[in-house]
Amino acid sequence: MSVLNILLLIFIIVCAVSVALSKNLLVAIVIFMSQSLAMSVIWVMLQSPDLAITEAAVGVGIDSLLYFVTLKKIHAIDVEKEQEKEGETNHGENS
Amino acid sequence: MLEFIRFLLSAVLTLAGLFVLVSGVVGVFRFRYSMNRMHAAALGDTLGILCVLLGVMVAEGLTIATVKMLLVIITLWLTSPVASHLISRLEVTINDHLERHMNVVDKTAVAREKEGN
Amino acid sequence: MAKIREDYENSWWPRFLRWLRGGSTRLDDQLQEELVESSEAHLLQSPEEAAQMERQAEERVQQALQDERNMYDHVHDWARLKGARLTRALYSILAVVTCFAIIYVLLRTTSFLPPFGDPDNPVNNEVSQRYIEAGMQETGAVNIVAGMILDYRAFDTLGESNVLFIAACSVLILLRISREKDGSQSAEQLLVEANDRMYEPKNDTILQHITKLLVPIVLLFGMYVIMNGHISPGGGFSGGALMGAALILYLNAFGFQKTERFFTFRVFQTVSLCALSFYAVSKAYSFFTGANHLWSFITPGTPGKLFSAGLIPYLNLAVGLVVCCTMYAFYTLFRKGDM
Numbered sequence: 001m002s003v004l005n006i007l008l009l010i011f012i013i014v015c016a017v018s019v020a021l022s023k024n025l026l027v028a029i030v031i032f033m034s035q036s037l038a039m040s041v042i043w044v045m046l047q048s049p050d051l052a053i054t055e056a057a058v059g060v061g062i063d064s065l066l067y068f069v070t071l072k073k074i075h076a077i078d079v080e081k082e083q084e085k086e087g088e089t090n091h092g093e094n095s
Numbered sequence: 096m097l098e099f100i101r102f103l104l105s106a107v108l109t110l111a112g113l114f115v116l117v118s119g120v121v122g123v124f125r126f127r128y129s130m131n132r133m134h135a136a137a138l139g140d141t142l143g144i145l146c147v148l149l150g151v152m153v154a155e156g157l158t159i160a161t162v163k164m165l166l167v168i169i170t171l172w173l174t175s176p177v178a179s180h181l182i183s184r185l186e187v188t189i190n191d192h193l194e195r196h197m198n199v200v201d202k203t204a205v206a207r208e209k210e211g212n
Numbered sequence: 213m214a215k216i217r218e219d220y221e222n223s224w225w226p227r228f229l230r231w232l233r234g235g236s237t238r239l240d241d242q243l244q245e246e247l248v249e250s251s252e253a254h255l256l257q258s259p260e261e262a263a264q265m266e267r268q269a270e271e272r273v274q275q276a277l278q279d280e281r282n283m284y285d286h287v288h289d290w291a292r293l294k295g296a297r298l299t300r301a302l303y304s305i306l307a308v309v310t311c312f313a314i315i316y317v318l319l320r321t322t323s324f325l326p327p328f329g330d331p332d333n334p335v336n337n338e339v340s341q342r343y344i345e346a347g348m349q350e351t352g353a354v355n356i357v358a359g360m361i362l363d364y365r366a367f368d369t370l371g372e373s374n375v376l377f378i379a380a381c382s383v384l385i386l387l388r389i390s391r392e393k394d395g396s397q398s399a400e401q402l403l404v405e406a407n408d409r410m411y412e413p414k415n416d417t418i419l420q421h422i423t424k425l426l427v428p429i430v431l432l433f434g435m436y437v438i439m440n441g442h443i444s445p446g447g448g449f450s451g452g453a454l455m456g457a458a459l460i461l462y463l464n465a466f467g468f469q470k471t472e473r474f475f476t477f478r479v480f481q482t483v484s485l486c487a488l489s490f491y492a493v494s495k496a497y498s499f500f501t502g503a504n505h506l507w508s509f510i511t512p513g514t515p516g517k518l519f520s521a522g523l524i525p526y527l528n529l530a531v532g533l534v535v536c537c538t539m540y541a542f543y544t545l546f547r548k549g550d551m
Contacts, residue, residue, distance in 0.1 A: 050357070050445040053437065057453035062539050065460065069546045170426075177422045184416065 105154035112146025140175035352521035353442035367498040380538045389549035423465035430458035438532040442521040448528040452535025459540045477551040487530035
């Protein structure tokens with residue numbers, strides 16, 4: 001197993017754990033996207049480019065698009081944005 | 096000798112591209128405001144990818160793979176700036192405190208943008 | 213879609229359903245009887261008696277309501293005080309027990325697996341050997357994977373594409389917002405649509421120009437991946453996902469007014485049903501013949517040609533169309549509950 005393969009596998013494990021641990025839903029989805037991207041690279045290295053295309057189109061593109069739309073529908077993004085703003089102002093006061 | 100020059104050229108191009116990509120990633124993590132972050136990310140997406148792929152193309156020589164890499168470059172140069180443009184437009188639309196972060200020159204344009212949405 | 217009958221409430225099926233659910237509640241029946249009686253009494257008897265009867269009826273109704281309220285209070289108190297705590301404790305215990313049981317079963321199963329990488333494992337039997345050796349001759353597909361999933365194991369892929377269709381149906385049931393009876397948009401639909409594009413930059417010229425350039429290319433690439441599924445890596449699922457992504461990009465750039473011209477609910481129904489029925493007609497006999505091949509006049513043809521490998525390109529096309537439509541339908545249903 002090459003070094004790149006091992007690195008990608010570690011990356012996937014770290015991503016999966018941090019998706020489960022992250023409180024912010026938007027961040028979780030973005031991490032999930034990057035996990036899918038690493039997965040598609042692994043498919044290419046396992047010599048199955050058809051699966052890589054599917055993973056890239058479905059896992060990175062359409063899946064996360066559906067998640068984003070769902071977040072927008074349940075107004076999770078607005079709340080997060082407000083929290084972020086509050087955090088920003090707090091940060092400015094602290095520094 | 097020619098072989099060596101080719102290797103050197105490809106190595107220099109790839110390393111330059113990697114440097115640009117790394118600085119883009121550092122920028123994404125260091126900057127606080129989304130416009131600055133977008134700027135850093137767009138740098139890596141266009142110049143970094145261009146340099147890396149050019150380096151790989153030089154190392155590969157003229158084959159069908161080179162043409163495919165050229166197509167990848169064209170696709171990325173078409174799509175990535177559009178994505179950055181959309182992010183910046185979204186920021187202008189939804190951020191009510193734009194003056195806090197930047198120097199707004201044309202206030203009527205910003206108002207028009209907000210009005211349209 | 214079948215039209216809803218005018219007197220649907222009185223036809224036999226809803227009446228049967230009502231009877232099944234226990235009909236109207238007893239309280240309602242009682243009330244109705246009281247009311248009828250009192251009105252009749254009002255007509256027949258003197259005003260004083262009628263008033264008294266009415267008062268009695270009123271009292272009885274109040275009593276029934278009070279009983280019901282007491283019952284609810286009792287139930288809620290019980291749930292709040294004792295039941296909730298009990299249930300919570302039971303749930304956590306059950307969760308832990310279930311978790312450990314599943315872990316035990318999985319580990320137990322894993323311990324029975326043959327050692328990894330052993331050449332005598334049941335995976336390396338004569339079936340896969342035969343697929344690899346004779347696959348190209350028998351199916352005519354250069355890509356072994358395509359030959360396997362669309363020829364030897366075609367009934368398997370039929371199930372997979374049906375899974376996608378069923379998923380689309382479930383999303384339709386859950387998220388579709390119905391129109392008004394005359395076909396115009398209902399108030400809920402308009403509200404959802406107004407909320408939907410609230411924060412989006414609309415009619416972005418740069419995005420539209422790039423989309424005009426990219427969407428045909430992506431669609432063409434998706435079609436290439438589908439139609440070359442038996443020659444090169446790829447196939448229905450990958451190509452369909454690509455085409456669906458291209459349609460979603462077009463929708464994001466131009467909005468629903470443009471896409472409604474060529475992709476309506478009717479189109480989705482027609483395309484996916486035609487594709488699925490073509491697949492089922494051509495391959496469902498495997499369920500009856502035990503996955504054996506029937507004799508067919510469709511020959512594999514020359515391996516490597518575009519129109520070769522018997523039915524594989526057409527089955528790939530069917531799967532790709534189903535996947536494409538499903539992806540697009542998911543996106544539109546998530547966004548505005550209609551197509």
